[in-house]
Amino acid sequence: MKDLIVPIISAAIERAHAAGRLKSAPSGEIAVEEPKDPSHGDAATNVALAMARAEGMPPRKIAETLREFIEIPPEIREVSVAGPGFINFRMAPLYWHREMRRAAAMREAYFRPRKWKIREGGNDTVQVEFLSANPTGPLTVGHGRNAVLGDTLARLYEAAGFAVTREYYFNNGGRQMRLLGESVRARYLQELGREATLPEDGYQGEYIREIARELVRQHGASLADSAELEVFRAAAEQAIFADIRRTCERLGIRFDVYTNELDLVRDGKVAEVLAGLRERGLVAEYDGAVWLRAEPLGLPKDRALVRSGGEQEPIYRTPDIAYHMDKLRRGFDLVIDVFGADHLSEHEDVIAAVRALGGETSRIRAIIYQFVTLTRGGEKVKMSTRRATYVTLEELIDEVGSDVARFFFLFRKHNSHLDFDLDLAKKQAPENPVFYVQYAHARLASVFREAEKAGLALPADDAAIDLSLLSDEEIELTKRALKLAEVSTLAARELEPHRIPFHLLELAGDFHRYYNKPTNRIIGPERELSLARLYLAGLLKCAIAAGLGLLGVSSPERM
Numbered sequence: 045m046k047d048l049i050v051p052i053i054s055a056a057i058e059r060a061h062a063a064g065r066l067k068s069a070p071s072g073e074i075a076v077e078e079p080k081d082p083s084h085g086d087a088a089t090n091v092a093l094a095m096a097r098a099e100g101m102p103p104r105k106i107a108e109t110l111r112e113f114i115e116i117p118p119e120i121r122e123v124s125v126a127g128p129g130f131i132n133f134r135m136a137p138l139y140w141h142r143e144m145r146r147a148a149a150m151r152e153a154y155f156r157p158r159k160w161k162i163r164e165g166g167n168d169t170v171q172v173e174f175l176s177a178n179p180t181g182p183l184t185v186g187h188g189r190n191a192v193l194g195d196t197l198a199r200l201y202e203a204a205g206f207a208v209t210r211e212y213y214f215n216n217g218g219r220q221m222r223l224l225g226e227s228v229r230a231r232y233l234q235e236l237g238r239e240a241t242l243p244e245d246g247y248q249g250e251y252i253r254e255i256a257r258e259l260v261r262q263h264g265a266s267l268a269d270s271a272e273l274e275v276f277r278a279a280a281e282q283a284i285f286a287d288i289r290r291t292c293e294r295l296g297i298r299f300d301v302y303t304n305e306l307d308l309v310r311d312g313k314v315a316e317v318l319a320g321l322r323e324r325g326l327v328a329e330y331d332g333a334v335w336l337r338a339e340p341l342g343l344p345k346d347r348a349l350v351r352s353g354g355e356q357e358p359i360y361r362t363p364d365i366a367y368h369m370d371k372l373r374r375g376f377d378l379v380i381d382v383f384g385a386d387h388l389s390e391h392e393d394v395i396a397a398v399r400a401l402g403g404e405t406s407r408i409r410a411i412i413y414q415f416v417t418l419t420r421g422g423e424k425v426k427m428s429t430r431r432a433t434y435v436t437l438e439e440l441i442d443e444v445g446s447d448v449a450r451f452f453f454l455f456r457k458h459n460s461h462l463d464f465d466l467d468l469a470k471k472q473a474p475e476n477p478v479f480y481v482q483y484a485h486a487r488l489a490s491v492f493r494e495a496e497k498a499g500l501a502l503p504a505d506d507a508a509i510d511l512s513l514l515s516d517e518e519i520e521l522t523k524r525a526l527k528l529a530e531v532s533t534l535a536a537r538e539l540e541p542h543r544i545p546f547h548l549l550e551l552a553g554d555f556h557r558y559y560n561k562p563t564n565r566i567i568g569p570e571r572e573l574s575l576a577r578l579y580l581a582g583l584l585k586c587a588i589a590a591g592l593g594l595l596g597v598s599s600p601e602r603m
Contacts, residue, residue, distance in 0.1 A: 045087050046076045048119060049133055053091055056113040065109050068098035078530075085124070085132035086523070092129040103129030140522050141511040144583055147526060148506060154526075155590035157204035157533040163407070166377035171209045172198045173371075174382035175292070175299075178215050179284040180224050181249055183291050183437040186384065186416050189462060191437075192453040192596070193413055193541065194382040195297045199594055200536035201378075209376070210298065213367055215305040215360055216281055223247065225277030231256035232276065236265050255283045291438045295446050296596045303370075305363040313366040314358050318349065320401045336361075341396040344389075361390050365397045372403045380539065381410040388412050411539045413458040420466045444469040447597045451478035454595055457542045474556075477549050478597065481588065484552035486603040487559060488585035494567050495578055502578055513576045521558055522580060524551045525587040532594055541595070548591045555584055 053074055060066040070091050079088045092107035099106055107129040114123050114131075119139035124132045147154040162168070174194020177187045195210070202208045215221070227247040233240035235256050242248065259267065259279055267275060292298065308314050321327045321336065328335045332352030338345050349362045371379045383391055391410055399405045418425040418435055425435055441449055448469050455477055456462045474480050495501065503509065514522070528547060535543040558564050566577040589599040 045135065045139075048117075048139070049076050049087055049089070050074050052114055052117070052120075053089060053110065053131070055115070056110045057091075059113040060109055063113070065113075066095075066099060066106070068095055070094050071098075078527075079130075079132060084126055084130075085122070085134040087133045087135070088126075088130045089133075090130055092131060096129070105129075107131050137512065137514075137519060140519050140526075143526050144511060144522055144579070145506055147583055147586070148579070151586055152590040152593065155528045155532060155587055156594070157200050157536040158529065159205040160533075160537065162206075162377040167375065168206050169209070169376045170198075170201045170206045170378045170380065171211055171371060171374070171376040172201070172380045172382070173211045173213055174198075174380075175297075176213045176382075177288065178220060179281045179288065180220055181247060181284060182251060182287055185418050185435055185437060185440055185464060188295075188437040188440065188449060189413055189416050189453045190382050190384065191292065191295060191297055192450050193411060193458055194380075195295070196450075196454060196541040196595055197380055197382070197411070197536070197539060199596060200532065200541065203594060204533070204536055206377075209300050211301045211303060212299045213303045213305075215363070217306045217309065218357065218360065221277050221281070222273065224280050225273035227252050228255050228259070228276040228280045229273060232259050233268060235260050236268055238268065251284070251287070252280075255280050258283065287438075291436075291441070294438070294441050295450060303367060305360070308363045308366045308370070309358065313370060314363050317362060317366045317369065317397070317401065318358075321349070321397065324400055326397070326400055336393065336397060341400060343393060343396055347393045361393055364390070364394045365401075368394055368398045368408065369401060369403055372398070372407060377407065379408045381408065383410055383412050385412055385414050409539060411458050414461045416453075416462045416464055418464045418466065425466075440464075447482070448476075448478050450596050451481075451545055454541050455545045457540065472603075477545065479603075480556075481545070481548045481552045481592065482598075482600050483603050484555050485585060485588045485592070485599045486601060488555070488581050488588070489601040491566050491578070491581045492585075495574075498567050500567060500571070500574055500578065502575065502582065506579065509575050509579050510572050511576055511579065513573050514580060517558060517564075518577070518580055521554055522583065524554050525584050528587050528591050532591070544591050544594055548588060551584070551588065551591075 053076075057066065057069055061069070071094070074089060074091050075094075076087050076089050079085055092110060093103040095106050096103040104125065104127075107125040110131060111123055111125055116123055119136055119142070120133055121136040122132075122134040124134075126132050159168075162170075172194050174197075175183075175187060175191040177183060177190075183191070198208045198210050223243055223246055226243045230240040230242045230246065231253050235253070259276070318327070318334070326337050326340055327349070328337050328346060333348050334350035335346040336343075336349050338347065347361060348359050351357050351359050368379070381391065391412070395405050395408060398408070418440075437449075443466065444452075452464055452469055453462070468476055470476075472479055474483075524547075528544075528551070531543050531547045535541050559566075564577075566581055567574050568577075592599045
């Protein structure tokens, strides 16, 4: 639509300028957007408001002048001026018929995000770092929201034509991993019948016992007298990561690159960061620790970079700074970080330090999501990785399926708290949003089975189909379906994947209401009308399948 309207406006400005009615041209791109109120039309531009200062006249007068010089093509039914100076366009049925045919030719590609230039001189590469759960226990429901958000963003950018790297970063050093190793060692000794006590704040889940039992099977009692924790830590990391990968595979999630804290330390990248911050006077040493100075960076308070004690161990934010410097060195046009709300202040520290070190932080964008509350029977299900009083992501998938899990994780804006209602998720009823959308696709599939039984099939040459037979209600359905391309583009550009399930739910609702009317029988006695409606059904079916595909959710043919 924008590709049609912008040249029309540009030509009108040129004609008005040549006639001496206007003296300037708009600076920058002419904006064309959908009006918030559908009664105002299908598209609107504020170009007259943008030109008002240079013209020295009221924007409405500029809009009315441009309206005089607009040559209206057959694809546009009406051009009007509204409010302080908006120019509104209402498209003719011919436009929608042509778009329907274009969508039918392109199939699901029509509904994918449109590619844009992320930065001048770039290479169209995007890195998405997500999930990044430390290997201390099975993935929880909270991890699931992170994983699905990140994977969906990666899918959107891939669908738009960018080269996407999915990356998983984890801390495999530090206090948490020592506690994990000590916990496994204690359970290992207990499995051998020896007395051993879990460390304070140790990990108590059954998975720790399973790792310990496997060590007994592999090594017998040969590790019992060893004070070295590495074998226990490494065994835990390997076993837990195998479990994490299995869970991700069930959700259709994969990673291209795994990066870890210990490698950043061993490769000298953490030391390089500390040296760079010292050179810039951004490091202070007191209380036996090394601190990032807050005042020069505009941060609320100093943050520890290296903890106090004999080992002088870097704190998690220091390797994170090194990791982000490494991301930028690899030349990605865009780096997307998916973090929980508990990482917000840490991320701000990291970005401030990266900027101070000369990193181009404008290439880094974060999506900070709020937490998930799992409920069953109206009661909150408590979660704690160490105490093991939690529902794992694997268990959630077992209970509701991967489609429902993915859709529900996306069915709230990321900065809103998510209440995951298990009872609703398992309902095969319209109030379950994923069921409602998938059922629309299954219904449309059944229409084509019905058409086949009736001996009705769409001709190879769709020009033979008379789309003018479609009603205003059917054109509105068409508009909703075609709008998915714009919605998916905005979802990618704004890092807001929730836009897609919201739109699919609206589209499904429009279709179900249409389908339930006796007058809207798709396969009816009038062959030409049936073909036109079947063509519309094909468009709707393709749009829903494309939208669900972008979310990593299946499109069932039967339900």
